[in-house]
Each structure stands twice: as structure tokens, then as C-alpha cells.
Amino acid sequence: MLNVLSVLIGLFAFLLxxxxxxxxxxxxxxxxxxxxxxxxxxxxxxxxxxxxxxxLIVAAIGAFRLFLGGGIF
Structure with a gap:
């Protein structure tokens, strides 16, 4: 059950x-x-x-995007 919740949170974060x-x-x-x-x-x-x-993959992609944009863009 926790795995399904984690997948749903990951998909929500990825879509946004x-x-x-x-x-x-x-x-x-x-x-x-x-x-x-x-x-x-x-x-x-x-x-x-x-x-x-x-x-973790979604968080890494988001952190990399923040790094590329200098934390703002």
C-alpha cells in the first residue's frame, strides 16, 4: 500500500x-x-x-533543473 502511495506521489510530482x-x-x-x-x-x-x-529519479531531475537555472529560472 505504501508503494502505491509513493508511486502516486511520484507521478503527481512528475506531472507538475x-x-x-x-x-x-x-x-x-x-x-x-x-x-x-x-x-x-x-x-x-x-x-x-x-x-x-x-x-528519487523525479527529485534528481528537478534538482538538476534547479542547478541549470541557477535556482531561480
């Missing part, structure tokens, strides 16, 4: 992260990366790894 790749919307990643990390925390409590891995 798609518009954050547009210029001047990258600041939304400051909200989405912690959401994905929260999903990874829930995924750690699960016996399966797929939800945790999805959330």
Missing part, C-alpha cells in the same frame, strides 16, 4: 514538473523536489522499491 521545465517556471521545482523526496521517504517504508526509485 513537466511545465516547470519551461523558462521562468523553473522556480516551481523548489516545491516539487521536496514533494518527490517525501514520496521517496514513504517508499522507503515499503517492501518494494519501485515507488522509491521513481520519486
Amino acid at each position: 514538473m513537466i511545465p516547470a521545465f519551461l523558462p521562468l517556471l523553473g522556480i516551481a521545482n523548489w516545491l516539487l523536489v521536496p514533494i518527490a523526496l517525501f514520496g521517496a521517504l514513504i517508499g522507503i517504508l515499503s517492501t518494494r522499491n519501485s515507488g522509491r526509485n521513481l520519486c
Whole structure:
């Protein structure tokens, strides 16, 4: 059950992260990366790894986007 919740949180963060790749919307990643990390925390409590891995990938992509944009763009 926790794995399903983690996957849903990861998909939610990923779907909201798609518009954050547009210029001047990258600041939304400051909200989405912690959401994905929260999903990874829930995924750690699960016996399966797929939800945790999805959330960690989404968080890494968001953090990389923040790095490229200098934390603002």
C-alpha cells in the first residue's frame, strides 16, 4: 500500500514538473523536489522499491533543473 502511495506521489510530482521545465517556471521545482523526496521517504517504508526509485529519479531531475537555472529560472 505504501508503494502505491509513493508511486502516486511520484507521478503527481512528475506531472507538475513537466511545465516547470519551461523558462521562468523553473522556480516551481523548489516545491516539487521536496514533494518527490517525501514520496521517496514513504517508499522507503515499503517492501518494494519501485515507488522509491521513481520519486528519487523525479527529485534528481528537478534538482538538476534547479542547478541549470541557477535556482531561480
